[in-house]
Amino acid sequence: MSSESDFNKITWQSENCLSCKWFFPADPINADIISNGKCLQPDLKKYSLIVTGRDWCNKFERITQRQIDRMQEKAMEAEKKQ
Ligand code: SF4
16 A cells, blocks of 8 residues: 555656656656656767656666756746746
């Protein structure tokens, strides 16, 4: 049996695009495994890939909490300006 708190634990889970430093979700504040986003990995960027948080590839590099915070702060600032 799962509860809402169990569900929350799947956000920013390990070893998928959501946890990769090259994933730029369309909505960084609410990003989860079903969110779409751009893959900006230098070798893959030319393909303009749109991936979801649960995708993965062998170019995976773990995102840091600091990068997540920075991305979310930037998105919140952009929301305030609207
Ligand atoms: S496709 Fe690969 S490099 Fe791009 S965000 Fe996903 S895991 Fe990272």
